[in-house]
Amino acid sequence: MGMKNVLASRWGVIGVGAVIGILAPILQKLGNPGNMGICVACFERDIAGSLGLHRADIVQYMRPEIIGFVLGSFAAALIFREFRPRAGSAPIVRFVLGVFAMIGALVFLGCPWRAMLRLAGGDLNAVLGIAGLVFGIWIGTLFLKNGYNLGRSQKTYPSVGLLMPLIAFGFLLLVFIYPQIQGEPASGVLFYSVKGPGSMHAPLLVSLGIGLVVGVLAQQSRFCTMGAIRDLTLFGQTHLLGGLVALVLAAFVTNLVLGQFNPGFTGQPVAHTLHFWNFAGMTLAGLAFALAGGCPGRQLFLSGEGDGDAAVFVIGMVAGAAFAHNFGLASSPAGIGTHGAAAVAIGIVVCLFIGFTMRTKLA
Amino acid sequence: MSTRIDARGLSCPQPVILTMSKIREMTKGRIEILVDTDTSKENVSRAAKSKGWDVQIVEPDGSGYRIVIQKD
Numbered sequence: 001m002g003m004k005n006v007l008a009s010r011w012g013v014i015g016v017g018a019v020i021g022i023l024a025p026i027l028q029k030l031g032n033p034g035n036m037g038i039c040v041a042c043f044e045r046d047i048a049g050s051l052g053l054h055r056a057d058i059v060q061y062m063r064p065e066i067i068g069f070v071l072g073s074f075a076a077a078l079i080f081r082e083f084r085p086r087a088g089s090a091p092i093v094r095f096v097l098g099v100f101a102m103i104g105a106l107v108f109l110g111c112p113w114r115a116m117l118r119l120a121g122g123d124l125n126a127v128l129g130i131a132g133l134v135f136g137i138w139i140g141t142l143f144l145k146n147g148y149n150l151g152r153s154q155k156t157y158p159s160v161g162l163l164m165p166l167i168a169f170g171f172l173l174l175v176f177i178y179p180q181i182q183g184e185p186a187s188g189v190l191f192y193s194v195k196g197p198g199s200m201h202a203p204l205l206v207s208l209g210i211g212l213v214v215g216v217l218a219q220q221s222r223f224c225t226m227g228a229i230r231d232l233t234l235f236g237q238t239h240l241l242g243g244l245v246a247l248v249l250a251a252f253v254t255n256l257v258l259g260q261f262n263p264g265f266t267g268q269p270v271a272h273t274l275h276f277w278n279f280a281g282m283t284l285a286g287l288a289f290a291l292a293g294g295c296p297g298r299q300l301f302l303s304g305e306g307d308g309d310a311a312v313f314v315i316g317m318v319a320g321a322a323f324a325h326n327f328g329l330a331s332s333p334a335g336i337g338t339h340g341a342a343a344v345a346i347g348i349v350v351c352l353f354i355g356f357t358m359r360t361k362l363a
Numbered sequence: 364m365s366t367r368i369d370a371r372g373l374s375c376p377q378p379v380i381l382t383m384s385k386i387r388e389m390t391k392g393r394i395e396i397l398v399d400t401d402t403s404k405e406n407v408s409r410a411a412k413s414k415g416w417d418v419q420i421v422e423p424d425g426s427g428y429r430i431v432i433q434k435d
Contacts, residue, residue, distance in 0.1 A: 005401070008405050080401075082400070084399065084400055084426065086372070089372065089374060144376065144380060149377050150374070152371070152372030152373055153373075153374065155372075155399070155426055222402050222405070222406075224375075227375065227376070230376065231376065234376065234380075235376075235379065235383065235413075237409075237410070237413065239409060293374045293375045293376070294374075294375065307374075309374070
């Protein structure tokens with residue numbers, strides 16, 4: 001059996017949630033955007049921008065936190081002998097789910113982690129987003145109860161599982177080869193925002209270090225925001241929920257201490273006040289996460305421990321971010337994008353199609 | 364009576380769904396579950412315990428784990 005995994009215990013996952021809840025507001029204090037100490041969706045979107053996959057010049061930055069998540073998880077999986085190269089469970093479906101998960105998240109403006117951090121920073125619009133997230137996940141559990149699944153993955157070559165950590169490492173090399181030049185919108189092949197959220201970031205090595213720590217802790221604790229809500233509605237289990245609640249409470253207290261708690265609906269950082277679209281965007285995202293089996297953070301940690309299907313979901317999210325900004329689907333503080341409403345509708349139809357048609361009896 | 368569930372290659376939350384539905388169906392007896400990740404191993408064990416089943420064996424099996432749960 002090997003050694004007992006303390007972090008995967010009830011108090012372990014609560015502790016990990018609390019640590020993330022403390023570190024995220026600190027990252028904000030050190031330069032990350034408001035209520036965005038950590039946001040997996042936003043940061044993957046910034047990475048898409050830094051690579052030039054979209055040209056929204058206010059959201060382009062190679063976020064070291066994301067790189068750290070993958071490499072931290074990879075290191076933990078190696079150390080604790082949990083690296084399991086596996087792939088082949090409906091990769092194209094996972095890609096499409098990743099695309100629409102990102103589009104939904106960018107209509108709300110945040111992944112589940114940021115939804116919690118926004119709440120903990122006093123942004124009451126997050127309540128609508130979280131309600132939508134719960135609603136979307138609940139729809140997902142109805143499909144799960146009726147036999148929805150994406151089929152089995154297969155054990156595969158170690159190199160398959162290594163690809164995502166190698167991609168993360170490659171991106172890290174790019175940051176060192178083409179470092180940010182103050183006031184310049186690009187450095188070599190990478191774009192760097194000079195204004196807007198993409199220009200706001202904690203020091204590179206701090207972001208990377210915290211990303212690595214969170215990657216190790218989250219891989220070992222199986223921390224998952226979507227899983228927290230899904231397991232509660234599906235099984236009545238509160239194991240993962242403890243981590244989620246701990247994150248919100250720890251972030252709330254840390255924000256109070258750092259003077260970052262500003263309650264209200266209006267004037268919130270990187271947020272809009274369209275209640276319906278905050279709800280609907282996260283309904284789409286929540287449904288996509290539930291159908292894909294993990295929140296964006298969890299998918300990164302899985303990709304680090306060798307799950308090639310989770311890696312495809314991550315790449316889908318990066319592609320979704322490119323679509324979102326190239327097609328005017330992403331929201332801004334001014335409101336939703338030109339085609340944001342249509343994209344949410346299409347996304348929900350696609351997710352329902354996937355949920356209704358991909359059912360088999362496994363037992 | 365003993366029943367076997369092969370949950371290898373299935374991602375979250377399928378191994379737990381399969382285990383729970385078998386537990387509901389059998390109410391007591393012995394169930395052997397095969398999983399391929401540590402997360403599934405922990406989740407299945409936790410779910411079984413929460414339903415009052417005894418986790419008797421957790422051992423490496425191939426590249427994954429074999430779990431045996433029982434309720435008398």
